[in-house]
Amino acid sequence: MAPRPSLASHLKARDLAPVFARHGRVHIPGAFDDAFARHMHQALSEATPWRRSLAVGGRYLDLGEEEFAALGPDNLAALEKASREEGHNAFRYAFDAYRVSDHMEAGQPRGHAAEDLWRFVNSDAFLGFIRELTGEPACAYADAQGTRYRKGDFLSAHDDKAEGKDRLFAFVMNFTPIWRADWGGLLLFLDADGHVAEGYTPAFNALNLFRVPQKHAVTQVTDLAGAACRYAVTGWIRSRPPEGVSP
Numbered sequence: 001m002a003p004r005p006s007l008a009s010h011l012k013a014r015d016l017a018p019v020f021a022r023h024g025r026v027h028i029p030g031a032f033d034d035a036f037a038r039h040m041h042q043a044l045s046e047a048t049p050w051r052r053s054l055a056v057g058g059r060y061l062d063l064g065e066e067e068f069a070a071l072g073p074d075n076l077a078a079l080e081k082a083s084r085e086e087g088h089n090a091f092r093y094a095f096d097a098y099r100v101s102d103h104m105e106a107g108q109p110r111g112h113a114a115e116d117l118w119r120f121v122n123s124d125a126f127l128g129f130i131r132e133l134t135g136e137p138a139c140a141y142a143d144a145q146g147t148r149y150r151k152g153d154f155l156s157a158h159d160d161k162a163e164g165k166d167r168l169f170a171f172v173m174n175f176t177p178i179w180r181a182d183w184g185g186l187l188l189f190l191d192a193d194g195h196v197a198e199g200y201t202p203a204f205n206a207l208n209l210f211r212v213p214q215k216h217a218v219t220q221v222t223d224l225a226g227a228a229c230r231y232a233v234t235g236w237i238r239s240r241p242p243e244g245v246s247p
C-alpha cells in the first residue's frame, strides 16, 4: 500500500504560530511522515507527465511534452528574442507543472500520488493545522500543483495576488532529497527595498507557508545543479472553494 500523507506527529501549530504572526511566513522542516515524502519524490521524479509552463514575451504557455517538442527551434528562438526585448520588469517564468487541482476539480483523477496530497490538504487535519498556525478561521480550500525546476528554470518576483481566487496563504512542499543552496532554486522573500529578507533552500520534506500578498521569487537553477531537479507541490489556501467544487 502506498504511504498516506500525514503531518509529522511532533508538529504543533501553536508552537509555530508566533513565528508566523511575526514574519508572515514560516519554514517547517520534516513536515510529513518520511515514507510519504519519499513516495512523493518517487512519483514526481518517475511518474509525472509534466507540462512546460512558460511566461515569455508577454505570453503564458502551458504545453504538453509533444506540443513543446513541436514548437521547434525557430519558435523557441522567437520566444527568446521576445523575452529579451520585453525588458527586466516583466513577470517571467520557466518550469514544469502538473496541475493536480485542475484534474480533481474537473472530477477526473488520474491515480497520481499528488492526488492523495490534494485530498489531504483539503482535510480537516491539514486545514485545521493551518487555521491554528495562522489564526485565520476562513481557510476553506487548498489548490495544488506539482512543479519541477530544471537547470535554467526560474520564477521571477511576484506576490501571488490573483483576482477572484480568494488566496489567503501560499504553501510549498519540497520533495527533492538532496539540494544545495548554490544550485539555485531558492525561494526568496523580498522586502520593500528589493533586499532579500529571507531565503529558503528547498530542503527535503519541508513545508513553507506564507501570507499572500508577499513579494517572492524562485531563483534560477544554476549549472551546478547538473541533472538534479527541484520537485515541489505548491498551492494556495483559499477562503472558499471554486464554484461547484466540494473536496
Ligand SMILES: O=C(O)CCC(=O)C(=O)O
Binding pocket: 147, 155, 160, 172, 186, 187, 216, 217, 218, 232, 234
Ligand atoms: O516553488 C516555490 O518555492 C514557490 C512557487 C511560487 O511562488 C508560485 O508558484 O507562485
Ligand SMILES: [Fe+2]
Binding pocket: 158, 159, 160, 170, 216
Ligand atoms: Fe508565488
